[in-house]
Amino acid sequence: NLFYSQGLDPKSPRLLDDLNSNPTQQANLTYNRPPNLPLKYYQERVKSLSEQAHQLEDQISRRSPDFRTANQSVTIEAIQKLIPANTALVELVKYQPFNPKAKKDQRFGPPRYAAYVLHSQGDPQGIDLGEVELIESDLELFRLSLQDKGTRTAQLKQAARQVDQRLMEPVRKLLGSTRYILLSPEGELNLIPFEALVDQQQQYLVENYRFSYLTSGRDLLRLSQESASQTAPVLLGNPDFDRSAPELIANQNHGNLPSAHLTRSIDLSKLDFSPLPGTAEEVKAIADMLGVDPLLGAKATESAVKQINSPRILHIATHGFSESAPNQEQSTLYDNPMLLSGLVLAGFKQKRTGAENGVLTALEAVGLKLSGTELVVLSACDTGSGRISSGEGIYGLRRAFVIAGSQTQLISLRKVEDKATKELMLAYYQRLLDDNMGRTEALRQTQLDMLKDETYQHPYYWASFIVSGNWRPMKN
Numbered sequence: 001n002l003f004y005s006q007g008l009d010p011k012s013p014r015l016l017d018d019l020n021s022n023p024t025q026q027a028n029l030t031y032n033r034p035p036n037l038p039l040k041y042y043q044e045r046v047k048s049l050s051e052q053a054h055q056l057e058d059q060i061s062r063r064s065p066d067f068r069t070a071n072q073s074v075t076i077e078a079i080q081k082l083i084p085a086n087t088a089l090v091e092l093v094k095y096q097p098f099n100p101k102a103k104k105d106q107r108f109g110p111p112r113y114a115a116y117v118l119h120s121q122g123d124p125q126g127i128d129l130g131e132v133e134l135i136e137s138d139l140e141l142f143r144l145s146l147q148d149k150g151t152r153t154a155q156l157k158q159a160a161r162q163v164d165q166r167l168m169e170p171v172r173k174l175l176g177s178t179r180y181i182l183l184s185p186e187g188e189l190n191l192i193p194f195e196a197l198v199d200q201q202q203q204y205l206v207e208n209y210r211f212s213y214l215t216s217g218r219d220l221l222r223l224s225q226e227s228a229s230q231t232a233p234v235l236l237g238n239p240d241f242d243r244s245a246p247e248l249i250a251n252q253n254h255g256n257l258p259s260a261h262l263t264r265s266i267d268l269s270k271l272d273f274s275p276l277p278g279t280a281e282e283v284k285a286i287a288d289m290l291g292v293d294p295l296l297g298a299k300a301t302e303s304a305v306k307q308i309n310s311p312r313i314l315h316i317a318t319h320g321f322s323e324s325a326p327n328q329e330q331s332t333l334y335d336n337p338m339l340l341s342g343l344v345l346a347g348f349k350q351k352r353t354g355a356e357n358g359v360l361t362a363l364e365a366v367g368l369k370l371s372g373t374e375l376v377v378l379s380a381c382d383t384g385s386g387r388i389s390s391g392e393g394i395y396g397l398r399r400a401f402v403i404a405g406s407q408t409q410l411i412s413l414r415k416v417e418d419k420a421t422k423e424l425m426l427a428y429y430q431r432l433l434d435d436n437m438g439r440t441e442a443l444r445q446t447q448l449d450m451l452k453d454e455t456y457q458h459p460y461y462w463a464s465f466i467v468s469g470n471w472r473p474m475k476n
Helices: 013-031 039-063 065-070 076-080 132-147 153-166 168-175 187-191 219-223 277-290 302-306 328-333 397-403 418-433 439-452
Strands: 087-095 112-119 125-131 180-184 210-213 234-239 295-297 313-317 320-322 341-344 359-361 375-378 386-388 394-396 408-412 465-469
Touching (some): 112 132, 277 418, 375 397
Parallel strands (some): 087 180
Antiparallel strands (some): 112 125, 320 341
């Protein structure tokens, strides 16, 4: 785990090796349960590996100066200095009101959302947004409307407007003329694209505002200290789920699973996969722009991803998954929420029991070498999702690639259609590379163009992705 290893003393390589191998052991145990192993012993093994990881992290963190620095408290003044002019940091938080005068069992009220707004100058401002239950009920309706391209525009806009009235309309009163928002949502608010909300004039917010997503305001400290990698980009796409390149993978046990429909999403309970030919075309075209050779088919392996060393750009186009609500039996096995999100890569259907099983979980992604990587693009489904943990952001691939060291993540929040994603990605890279646009603005301009296109004007197509992290143009 590079996050812990930065500045690590030279006496600790064995601890680090043990920590780096632990996520793979957990992932393999989760997705390839040994046959004939009683459930009781299986659960004990899962628990033992999880406890071992926590112990290793504790030992390593004591030896890592960078880890201690990252966990020091920060002041509002320190963060405020890093907010650009004409920009506001907006943190949306969940809290429980407390009344010390009420009866003991009635002192805590129902959970509520609040917003805190901080400009580059002036005092922070706060505003209550209402009860969590009411807001999240509207969020669910909005999300369902976005997921169905058959939803009438008027119906979708009504759902989007309802959410905007509860969340962003009150915040806009504190923004003044500011149009650039560094947004740090909490809880279920992480799962919606704020760009697709609708204001009083029936316009999508993307038409008048620029959003960059952060896990918290303290991200600004990390982003201000980053350096850019000079290593060539790495692109993977259209993995061959039936097989993987033998020179890249060992310890293979073969098995067969049924195929599924053509969408960048999977249901782990069924373990169905289908080829995604659009991702091959997407990755080839982007690789031509970047002047590199992509890893396609049997070469798009989990092992290949784990061997990368701080590429300038990492682009992975494949199936993604996020299981936010495991059933009761699963919850005892998947105690680590970072095992509930991941990417599916070459050779998965071989159901290997060795070191690599064709699934890169979020837990394993944490250990990738991405320090200096300016952009990670996860062109898959549900890569921005994960189990909700109040105050801790999203436990999923989004969090994992931040911890691994990447500066910016372009990630999806829900099911993504293959062809539309290809068009969006090609337009995004063209603006990013040829026009030298900022990493957020390149996506926004692409979304605005799609909004004008009759084929893609429904938010189902253009509001699938968000940019999290560094919003500025790439340095190289």
